Amino acid sequence: MIRVENLKKTFGKNEVLKDISVTIKPQEVVVVIGPSGSGKSTFLRCLNLLETITAGHVYIEGVDIADKKTDINKIRTEVGMVFQQFNLFPHKTVLENIILAPMKVKKQSREQAVKKARELLGKVGLAEKENVYPDSLSGGQKQRVAIARALAMEPKIMLFDEPTSALDPEMVGEVLEVMKQLAREGMTMVVVTHEMGFAREVGDRVIFMDGGYIVEENTPNQLFNNPQHERTKLFLSKVL
Amino acid sequence: MIQLAGSFIESISVSTGFRFDLLAGYMPLFLKGTLYTIGISLFAIFIGLILGLLIGLGELMRNKLLSFPFKAYVAFVRGTPFFVQILIIHFGVIPVFLGKTNGVAAGIVALSLNSAAYIAEIFRAGIQSIDKGQMEAARSLGMTHTQAMKSVILPQAFKRMIPPLGNEFITLIKESSLTAIVAVPEIMYWARAFNGEYYRVWEPYLLAAVIYFILTFTLSILLSHLEKRLATDDKS
Ligand SMILES: Nc1ncnc2c1ncn2[C@@H]1O[C@H](COP(=O)(O)OP(=O)(O)OP(=O)(O)O)[C@@H](O)[C@H]1O
Ligand SMILES: [Mg+2]
Numbered sequence: 001m002i003r004v005e006n007l008k009k010t011f012g013k014n015e016v017l018k019d020i021s022v023t024i025k026p027q028e029v030v031v032v033i034g035p036s037g038s039g040k041s042t043f044l045r046c047l048n049l050l051e052t053i054t055a056g057h058v059y060i061e062g063v064d065i066a067d068k069k070t071d072i073n074k075i076r077t078e079v080g081m082v083f084q085q086f087n088l089f090p091h092k093t094v095l096e097n098i099i100l101a102p103m104k105v106k107k108q109s110r111e112q113a114v115k116k117a118r119e120l121l122g123k124v125g126l127a128e129k130e131n132v133y134p135d136s137l138s139g140g141q142k143q144r145v146a147i148a149r150a151l152a153m154e155p156k157i158m159l160f161d162e163p164t165s166a167l168d169p170e171m172v173g174e175v176l177e178v179m180k181q182l183a184r185e186g187m188t189m190v191v192v193t194h195e196m197g198f199a200r201e202v203g204d205r206v207i208f209m210d211g212g213y214i215v216e217e218n219t220p221n222q223l224f225n226n227p228q229h230e231r232t233k234l235f236l237s238k239v240l
Numbered sequence: 241m242i243q244l245a246g247s248f249i250e251s252i253s254v255s256t257g258f259r260f261d262l263l264a265g266y267m268p269l270f271l272k273g274t275l276y277t278i279g280i281s282l283f284a285i286f287i288g289l290i291l292g293l294l295i296g297l298g299e300l301m302r303n304k305l306l307s308f309p310f311k312a313y314v315a316f317v318r319g320t321p322f323f324v325q326i327l328i329i330h331f332g333v334i335p336v337f338l339g340k341t342n343g344v345a346a347g348i349v350a351l352s353l354n355s356a357a358y359i360a361e362i363f364r365a366g367i368q369s370i371d372k373g374q375m376e377a378a379r380s381l382g383m384t385h386t387q388a389m390k391s392v393i394l395p396q397a398f399k400r401m402i403p404p405l406g407n408e409f410i411t412l413i414k415e416s417s418l419t420a421i422v423a424v425p426e427i428m429y430w431a432r433a434f435n436g437e438y439y440r441v442w443e444p445y446l447l448a449a450v451i452y453f454i455l456t457f458t459l460s461i462l463l464s465h466l467e468k469r470l471a472t473d474d475k476s
Contacts, residue, residue: 048380050376050379050380073382073383073384074382076380076381077381077382079380080381081380083373083377085371087371087373087374087376087377089374089377089392091395091399100383101381104383104387104391105381105382105387106382146377149381150381153382
């Protein structure tokens with residue numbers, strides 16, 4: 001479903017991703033962990049070309065996304081993304097946030113988009129909030145709307161970049177719950193997070209990144225209980 | 241009541257030597273001048289807004305070669321006096337296009353081109369003030385750059401642009417007084433004519449000042465209403 005081959009990314013002289021190769025299968029939930037600055041966000045953002053790729057290839061369902069002939073907007077409709085800072089559109093109501101892209105990009109009728117949006121709002125537990133502006137929502141509610149907004153495009157893959165890191169502790173649970181539900185439904189997910197409990201519970205595989213490399217990848221059980229590399233052990237000793 | 245006002249004015253004019261009687265004769269001309277001031281300002285604001293948006297978007301183009309002309313234009317306009325710009329347009333540019341010069345055309349063109357540069361800066365700053373996560377969120381949903389600009393970035397940016405745009409409109413109304421030197425029959429043109437005819441200073445210039453103040457003050461009240469309305473729109 002996602003195939004990354006020898007991906008490199010540099011910002012100026014700063015080589016952030018040095019040589020990343022990984023394959024992610026359909027319905028797999030891959031959790032990416034690693035110290036700050038190790039390139040987790042950059043890696044994720046290369047998967048939908050929010051960052052240009054310096055070298056190597058990213059294939060989404062066999063399509064090379066950096067190929068000039070590829071319509072990246074088409075690819076992006078199939079790869080949803082959820083950001084740490086939510087990035088809801090503050091000038092639009094919750095409902096308008098969700099129906100905007102389906103109407104503009106997929107040319108859905110308003111009725112069609114609204115129907116789907118209401119369904120998704122129900123799913124994330126915010127049915128009664130459709131007419132409020134994001135400003136009046138709590139962090140956890142904002143992030144659930146952001147997830148609904150991404151799902152409205154009916155993506156095949158969802159990318160999450162530290163979706164709970166900007167939340168007050170008491171709101172982390174409600175967002176993780178929505179993500180778990182999504183995983184149970186078989187969504188292919190790549191999740192950057194510091195929530196090790198989530199990684200253990202829903203992750204099929206955990207990738208540990210450090211210094212622009214994938215240092216180690218394994219099942220959560222193996223990686224957390226039996227890390228092979230010193231750097232992995234060091235990192236885990238700090239976060240567990 | 242009218243009598244009372246009349247005698248009040250008379251007593252001022254006796255005690256200060258202020259010649260209301262001369263001004264009264266010039267009133268139709270000042271009125272016409274005021275309409276001219278409003279007219280050329282509206283024209284210039286309209287053209288300036290459109291040009292300003294285009295120039296502002298031009299400045300934001302990522303290709304440095306493409307954005308350079310727009311940046312150079314803004315730098316040139318901001319770095320030279322409006323007085324000089326008006327004379328260049330009036331005696332240099334307009335004759336090239338119309339064969340002969342024309343004060344009103346020169347005034348409108350000069351004001352438009354001048355305000356376009358300042359408005360471009362307001363647009364550019366407004367667009368850049370929007371968190372880049374907004375563009376990223378829109379693009380990640382599959383929207384094109386243009387769609388994201390239209391539906392997500394510009395509506396938010398416009399709201400932030402209203403106060404500085406208001407200032408720019410007020411500046412423009414005041415700067416339009418400089419078009420008097422190319423014989424646009426606006427407020428200052430008639431004030432100077434009055435001064436030339438009667439060799440009196442206070443009457444024409446004080447009246448001109450009062451008219452400008454009424455125009456700009458009214459505009460600033462309208463703008464602050466608009467700002468408040470938009471601000472409360474958000475919180476509904
Ligand atoms: N747009 C950018 N321009 C220049 N450097 C960047 C840019 N984005 C990221 N970097 C650099 O790339 C490196 C990796 O950043 P990245 O955000 O991918 O790390 P991360 O693993 O997500 O860290 P964190 O846990 O803090 O989010 C950092 O050194 C950062 O300074
Ligand atoms: Mg990050």
